[in-house]
Amino acid sequence: MRKRIRLPSYRGFLLVSVLMISMILLCLGLTFLGKRAIQYRRAAYAEKAALARCLAESGLDDAFTKFRRDIEFPPLSRDQKTFSYSEEMTVDGEPIGSYRVTLDGSRRLRPHCIWVITVQGVAGADPFKPDATRILRAEIDVEKHGRSDTSVHDYAEEPTNTNFYHIINFEDLGGL
Amino acid sequence: MKGVRGFSLIEAMLAMGLVFTILGLLATLMREYSAVTRHASAKDETLDTAFFALVEMRNDLSSSIRTLTPGAGADIDSQHTSLHFERMESRPDRYQIVEFEDDLPKWNPRNPEHRIRIRYRRDGSSETLLREATRFDGQAETSVMASKTAGFIVTKLGNRNYKLELTVKEEQRTKTLSIRGHVWSKREGS
Numbered sequence: 001m002r003k004r005i006r007l008p009s010y011r012g013f014l015l016v017s018v019l020m021i022s023m024i025l026l027c028l029g030l031t032f033l034g035k036r037a038i039q040y041r042r043a044a045y046a047e048k049a050a051l052a053r054c055l056a057e058s059g060l061d062d063a064f065t066k067f068r069r070d071i072e073f074p075p076l077s078r079d080q081k082t083f084s085y086s087e088e089m090t091v092d093g094e095p096i097g098s099y100r101v102t103l104d105g106s107r108r109l110r111p112h113c114i115w116v117i118t119v120q121g122v123a124g125a126d127p128f129k130p131d132a133t134r135i136l137r138a139e140i141d142v143e144k145h146g147r148s149d150t151s152v153h154d155y156a157e158e159p160t161n162t163n164f165y166h167i168i169n170f171e172d173l174g175g176l
Numbered sequence: 177m178k179g180v181r182g183f184s185l186i187e188a189m190l191a192m193g194l195v196f197t198i199l200g201l202l203a204t205l206m207r208e209y210s211a212v213t214r215h216a217s218a219k220d221e222t223l224d225t226a227f228f229a230l231v232e233m234r235n236d237l238s239s240s241i242r243t244l245t246p247g248a249g250a251d252i253d254s255q256h257t258s259l260h261f262e263r264m265e266s267r268p269d270r271y272q273i274v275e276f277e278d279d280l281p282k283w284n285p286r287n288p289e290h291r292i293r294i295r296y297r298r299d300g301s302s303e304t305l306l307r308e309a310t311r312f313d314g315q316a317e318t319s320v321m322a323s324k325t326a327g328f329i330v331t332k333l334g335n336r337n338y339k340l341e342l343t344v345k346e347e348q349r350t351k352t353l354s355i356r357g358h359v360w361s362k363r364e365g366s
């Protein structure tokens with residue numbers, strides 16, 4: 001009886017090689033695409049963040065203009081300290097975001113005489129799921145008379161305050 | 177040995193040659209790919225840092241109450257190599273009332289003791305953009321905002337508007353990023 005020598009089979013070696021090479025190429029391609037996707041997402045977020053800041057600036061401008069032009073703005077009762085409102089912004093009927101303005105009048109009387117306006121700009125159609133937000137804070141000086149460093153007995157004798165109804169301090173509180 | 181199948185010497189050599197060629201090509205490809213990825217990521221990082229520095233500078237400048245460089249008398253469109261201004265520091269005792277002898281409470285919204293002076297400038301030797309903050313009590317703090325910079329220019333566009341330009345070095349070229357800054361507060365003397 002003849003004994004057959006069995007050599008190891010090389011069949012399928014080519015398939016395995018091709019699969020391995022394909023896998024390596026696929027991994028490289030996926031890594032490259034992943035990096036590109038992150039770059040695109042980052043670019044899109046930068047745009048949304050800029051939009052949120054623009055919306056916040058619009059809100060601040062709106063509140064400031066109302067302050068200067070409407071003598072009864074903000075409509076607060078004597079004991080009320082804050083007043084807020086929000087507006088949705090649209091472009092060609094499509095909502096792009098909104099801003100929320102909060103006016104804090106707790107320091108509107110002497111000696112502070114300022115209104116603190118906080119505006120939150122929200123980018124994205126759904127305010128509960130914002131794409132990006134930005135908060136700006138401004139203090140409006142409502143002291144008609146001068147704010148000198150010297151001791152003052154009679155406010156009426158003070159010079160006119162050149163900062164009256166101007167933003168006396170501004171802060172960018174950042175966003176998400 | 178009849179019936180035993182195998183490769184001839186030429187077949188085996190050809191197959192091995194092909195395999196080594198493919199592996200060599202793959203190794204070259206991976207090396208090149210790795211270099212390109214590393215280069216792209218370093219470039220992104222440099223640009224990101226420069227962009228972040230510009231945005232931070234713009235945000236800082238928007239709170240300015242007094243601009244020292246470019247000064248109030250500087251011409252429109254004049255260019256400067258540094259940005260120097262004063263702003264109010266965020267601190268918990270901002271609304272603290274100071275009582276005077278006559279018991280009349282006073283509050284200064286621009287209390288000199290709450291002011292902070294900030295200067296942005298490019299350091300030529302280290303090629304970095306620096307932010308130097310000096311408080312009223314003389315306490316100073318310097319931080320590096322961006323590295324690999326090739327230039328920093330501030331252009332006065334108007335009384336409250338400025339253009340900030342930062343040039344950064346990439347591997348084989350330079351890129352200039354710019355942003356516009358607006359000052360919201362009414363400034364002293366304006």
